[in-house]
Amino acid sequence: MIPETAEMSDHNILGGWKKFYDNLRKLRGEANEEIIYDIKRLESSYKQEIHLTNHIVFLRRCKKHGIIPKGLQLKEFPRRFGPHEKMSKMQQQTESRLLNCMININYTKSKHAQIDITKLRSSIRSSIPSLWNWLCNLMNTMRNAVHSKISRTQKEKFKALMEKNVDHFFGKIYQSNKDLLCKPTINNMSSRPLTKFEEQLLNLGLNFSLPVKNVGYAMCDTAATIELHMMNMELTDNQKNNIRTGVAKIMSQNIQKEKIKQRWETWIKNSIKSLLEDETICITKADKGNSVVIMDRNKYMEKMSTMIRTGPYTLLNHDSTPLYAKRVAEKCQELTEMKLLPENLLEKNPRSPIIYGAPKIHKKDIPLRPIVDYRCSPTYKLSKYLANIFTKVASHHEYTIKNSTEFVEELKKKKSRFGDKKVSFDVTSLFTMVPIPETLDYIKEKLESYPDLEKRTSLPIDDIMSLLKLCTSSSYFQFQDKYYQQNYGTTMGSPLSPIIAEFYLQKLELTKIKNNRSIYFWKRYVDDVFCIARSRNQEKILQDINSFHPSIQFKIEEEIDEKIPFLDIVVYSKNDYYLGHFIHRKQTQTCQYLNFRSYHPRAHKIGVIDTLLTRAIRLSDEEHVNDEIELTKIILMKNEYPASLINDRLARVKNKCLRPPNNKKDEEIKQRFILPCGGEVTSKIASYLRNRLDVDIGYLPGPKIGSIVCNAKQKFPKPRAGVYSIQCNSCPAVYIGETERDFMIRIAEHQNGIRRGSTTSPVAIHMLENDHQLDTNSFKLIVPENRKFFRKFKEALHIKNLPNKINISNGLNVNPIWCSALLNFL
Structure with a gap:
């Protein structure tokens, strides 16, 4: 993702350091020169470590995309020895080894810098404990500013190298299709200009998926999906428990509590907010191609x-x-x-x-x-x-x-x-x-x-x-x-x-x-x-x-x-x-496909590569197939797919296209699990299920940019179905329920039950027997959910998570193996 560029100005940073040193002199008097020297060394070590870390990221990205940075290119080889095939191969191998060597050298230097930082921090902290927190804040501010500056420079440098690399390796193909490859993906026909970050957001594509905000809820959905499918499979109780235990173990090992909730980057949140708040524009997808169209709303309504x-x-x-x-x-x-x-x-x-x-x-x-x-x-x-x-x-x-x-x-x-x-x-x-x-x-x-x-x-x-x-x-x-x-x-x-x-x-x-x-x-x-x-x-x-x-x-x-x-x-x-x-590519074609940085599962991204390469091979005759493959590579690299991955998939696709088609009609149809995408943990769970149950796995990615910002179609409020909670105003007891209707309708029924003195409603029984009152400000929809089994599964988990509950029943019988893993995520 593109980093937030909210830096502190150099003037503010210098002002902060000046105040700090003034206070240091008041505290230490003349005996502060050694401390100042250590602080300068610490600042220098931090800057060195940040520079090395960013440079390692830059070099690794170059390696991933098959690019050699300028400083490591052996330009004298072709000049001195001419364009000989063996010499060219030797040049490529040498440049690749130099790149690996430089990554290792930088990594070693970074480790030494981190050791120096640890020693200096310990020494300084023991010398000036009263000013330590202030110093840490100043150092963090400095580090963020330096990191932001270097990171932005390295990204611009990589982008320039990427464009030059594409032009160099695919020169003829690139130049002949430049109009197609450089076609804009945003058609802003409105009177409102887009900000830089709004353009960056929409250029990611409407199909770009953002990370799920709560991985814990994705894991609850995963468990409910597995449980629902296992009901229809011929498995013994022991086999089912083994599956539950294996998946629960993967969940517990791969999700840390602090990483359960994921935040969208600030520039993404702000861009989405500014686009949604502007009611004068209409954002939608073009009829053909894959471009974003922005129109003035009054013009759209008129049409x-x-x-x-x-x-x-x-x-x-x-x-x-x-x-x-x-x-x-x-x-x-x-x-x-x-x-x-x-x-x-x-x-x-x-x-x-x-x-x-x-x-x-x-x-x-x-x-x-x-x-x-x-x-x-x-x-x-x-x-x-x-x-x-x-x-x-x-x-x-x-x-x-x-x-x-x-x-x-x-x-x-x-x-x-x-x-x-x-x-x-x-x-x-x-x-x-x-x-x-x-x-x-x-x-x-x-x-x-x-x-x-x-x-x-x-x-x-x-x-x-x-x-x-x-x-x-x-x-x-x-x-x-x-x-x-x-x-x-x-x-x-x-x-x-x-x-x-x-x-x-x-x-x-x-x-x-x-x-x-x-x-x-x-x-x-x-x-x-x-x-x-x-x-x-x-x-x-x-x-x-x-x-x-x-x-x-x-x-x-x-x-x-x-x-x-x-x-x-x-x-x-x-x-x-x-x-x-x-x-044939029409005039509306934008060459925009699923961006490699999207939070889709890797299987979806590999599917994009395989589909485009298969299309290039099968739809082109012998005279055009090689050019089409090269153009497809350029298009994929424009969507930020690594060159190494493209080449690996190309070899597989070629082998697949050469094989005769499989016409087996009696082949057993496997059961298909659709898992919500929660990152690497979902991939591990999918691999485990394939091996143990011999099933097909599909993935449900997180929220997409298009579903959030597109507003051409009239939207209606959906019934707020799901799991809800009611708090007693007189004691800490809570009631958890589920409903397929709007939850406020169900709460109104609970209130009517209290007035009528119902003997069937747990809420009414608790309030009447104890002479308690409902907390009318506590009504809350905990989890929106329209699917019946998933709703009941989540209701049961929330009931088990309550120390004081009004519920008489525990709801759906959820296996204790799930509870031990999932209750940590609620």
Whole structure:
């Protein structure tokens, strides 16, 4: 992370020392020269130790990234002996050894400086005990100022070396892609200039994860996750206890009490605070690419209002959420009682879908793409359930491709013919224009002809269609305090929208494309089509597919210089009529990926490297693959990934790409644990679980910058569910409870129980039997938690941690092994 640069001025430091020496002379008189000499030596030793420590960090960072500092570069080698391969290799080895040697020398010097500091501190402290604390404060102030100055200098020096290193080793590739690599990741279209630290924060990327503020709570979540999964595994009590003991031991050994709570660095906290407090700006992610867009809020609201007013939307008089929630509940309850549907498809606290806009920064006047957030809407869970069924039904369509890799494999089988031209077709506003009635009729036909439907669901076709109509009819949303209904089509954001669009385009292709002899090659990904056909017939093909339905219209893009982009690939014709391909990067591409400094688990960062390198190898032909690998290396280094790690992963990825694909369908699916990321301790726990239980591990990183600062989407207060506490006003006793509703509702119920003289509420029993009163200022939500088992697990831990409690029951039976480890973290 970037250090805070809050230094004390040289004037203030000198003033502090002057006062100290004045007091020292008053105290010691003439016998202070030896003490002053020792203090000067101590100050000098501290400065030397700080300089050496920072230099070691700088050298190690250079070693990690494969960079040789200027002072250790043997520039005379190529001048005297010429660019000979063996001599160049010898130069690299010698420079590397010099770097290691310099690290060891500095480390030895640092140790000697620390020994001198210890001796001098002991001597000075015994001589001037009354002034010792004052001297320590002055020394600490001096050390912080020197450390900040040297650290900043070393970082600037390393950054310059890094840029020069990239330019030197990847000169040709770097220069030819400089516009791409130097593209800004922040598009500030607002009237408010960003501060230096705000820019630094946003340049880390919206996906940058900050450390969890309390590692102890992450460990509680880890224990609850393991306990929940072990309930569904065939393990003996002895095996379960062994797992608990092993994990608890790792937790206890790797977390110190003072490190449980982690603080975000001051410059990060201040930058987030200043961005959130400014209500005049709107921060969001661009529609394409990975850049941050900042707009004036009034401009954003004006664009949103215009988009809704001119779009296919009708203003509603009321919120339709209660109506759809009732319909979904009635239908699902009926089918659940017949055991045709699972029980978890109802949203407990439904709200209306919310619309927001993603800025299209690559288009004139920066229009917005409408996206509807369907999460927590009445039909969201049901839509996801139906989408899983329909995805299987729609799969294996002859014209549909799953991804760019599959498209490249299809290209390898084809040769272009004389007179053929490559074109791409793109549907205009597919989701909002797809005709729902015709598509539903086609979906019903597909369900009736699908042979494995009974394996996918026990629902009859009529019930599936009834649920589908219910979901597609609920295409309403909220913007500010108003509600709108979409007149036709589906909305961007619904789980069913992609699959409904897929079915409609399949129907179009089977009608218009399958028997068209003019078309030599036709492949589609969602609404993007790549086609090879006779050049004289291309306009006719466009007219033919546009005549299928008046609401669905295609646009055509023709090849230029026998090249045409499709998805993230450029397809071109070779001299032998085979089709070549290399990676295409659009104008909106920023080359920003997960930053290596992000508090994501290492597995996620390795996943970024492997994905980009695999993409470079598989999507580039032989003529372009080496250049693409080199460019990918530069992009990863720009995101601060170490060169040594990139090269190590490259060797692994190459071996993996050379191996034949594994098509084993009967391979056992491992149970997957999702662990909250608490740093190194989480990695050790993950490794232990893999070895003992043979499971897959996923990770949940800490809070991301995007989830904190992005404010384009309207936010609603969530119910404050979780573990809460109530304090007795007359004694030290405390009640711990848990609730899935807002905890203040539950507290109101406790207060009503006291008034009614309830004999079932532990709080009421305690207050009435002892004639005590509630402390109304003590109501507190201890741990926010929406998940039922996790809530009960944490409630039980907090109850066990109480010396004086009102609770009659101890709640969930938590194994004592967990308690011994986790109670220290609460």
